[in-house]
Amino acid sequence: MIRVLVCIAMAMLAAATPAAAQQNFPSKPVRIIVPYGPGGSADQVVRLYAEKLTPALGQQVIIENKPGASGGVGAQMVASAPPDGHTLLLAPTAILAITPAVRKTQYDPADLASVARLSTPLLVVTITNELGATTWAEFVALAKANPGKYWFGSSGLGTITHLTGEVLTRAAGIKMQHAPYKTIVDAVGDVMSGRIHMVFDPSFLPQAKAGKVRAVLVADRERMTEIPDTPTADEVGLDLKGFRERSWFGVFGPKGMPPQVVARLSGELGRIAEMPDLQHKLLLVAQRAQHQPHDAFARQVTDDMAYFKALLQELNVKLD
Structure with a gap:
């Protein structure tokens, strides 16, 4: 009987551990990978948000620039990262909705999950x-x-x-x-x-x-x-x-992230997007704050995939 009770207790503890981890998110610094070099639009947008996101999460948000392969190097890093929300990707439209439609990439877009749309470039x-x-x-x-x-x-x-x-x-x-x-x-x-x-x-x-x-x-x-x-x-x-309107910057993470973690990140980014000082700073670098929560943004990405696939065929654009 004691052995049975011990087994039950261990099973309950194991089941509770992921939930506890989700409630304690983030438990360490959060990395946001920018798949381009410093100084460009992607880098400017994410640094403005990261400045606000650090106090909102209570953990340091670290920006890492990982250029290469038209964004493929950074995208693959995030796609293969543990799906715990501590490694994220700042991505433009191209990485999810354009490049994969016309050539083989280092990453599979299906391995990246939408978190939130941040802005629309002007x-x-x-x-x-x-x-x-x-x-x-x-x-x-x-x-x-x-x-x-x-x-x-x-x-x-x-x-x-x-x-x-x-x-x-x-x-x-x-x-x-x-x-x-x-x-x-x-x-x-x-x-x-x-x-x-x-x-x-x-x-x-x-x-x-x-x-x-x-x-x-x-x-x-x-x-x-x-x-x-x-x-x-x-x-x-x-x-x-x-x-x-098809041009955007958004945050993504590895597929399989806990829903509570995605909701936390999406909600915090949405609150930041409403801050007047952030909106002003974004306009100074020709960006308009435009939040979409993770579910609406996921639908936007899917729609844009179909749009750009048709556009690339119409324009006969070759990427290789």
């Missing part, structure tokens, strides 16, 4: 000063007169900045060549020197404000206060057909 079309063009219309006229002569840069094959270039140039009726970089930060010097001519990443906003490059177009509902003289896509008659 598409800022930036051109080099070396061209002498000062407006979107002037640049389009140059590009139409010289088809294939000019280059746009991106943060890599199959990234959202790559597809932005494809969608935007086709919508404008111009032909440009694509220059993929390991990270968009690597393109800064080339844009300022005129080696490449256009980029679409919001991380170039500081250079545009400083006059080192020229912002000629913003794809948002209204003009940005940081660059008030820059018109919106609607104002210049450019129809991007809802493409902007």
Whole structure:
């Protein structure tokens, strides 16, 4: 009888241990892997959230940059991590909804679970000063007169900045060549020197404000206060057909995370997204806070997978 009671007690203890661990989450520092180099949009967004998330969780939130393979190195690290919520991924649209649709990746998107959407990048079309063009219309006229002569840069094959270039140039009726970089930060010097001519990443906003490059177009509902003289896509008659809303930054973790842990993380990130000072800081780097909880975000990701698969086929974009 005593042996039976001991066995029952041990079984109850074993069953209770995961629940206790979930209630004590986080029990150690939380790592958020950024699958790109420091200084880019992904890095800027997650550091703003991490600053608020550390006191909210009561544990240090550590940001680790792990660039490589268009985000594949960092994504695989998280996909293979223990599903306890202590290792997370800051990912843009491309890692989950674009790249896996057209080529084999180091990671399986099914091994990553949605936690929360954080923000929507504001598409800022930036051109080099070396061209002498000062407006979107002037640049389009140059590009139409010289088809294939000019280059746009991106943060890599199959990234959202790559597809932005494809969608935007086709919508404008111009032909440009694509220059993929390991990270968009690597393109800064080339844009300022005129080696490449256009980029679409919001991380170039500081250079545009400083006059080192020229912002000629913003794809948002209204003009940005940081660059008030820059018109919106609607104002210049450019129809991007809802493409902007498909661009996001979100947090993911390994599949199999306890629901209570996912709910805790999603809830804290949602509360942070409502903070006015965070919203202001995000706008300074051309990001709009846009929270989606884990369940709604999971549906968004699934829908975007289908959208980008069809778009890539329509545009005949090759990533290899």
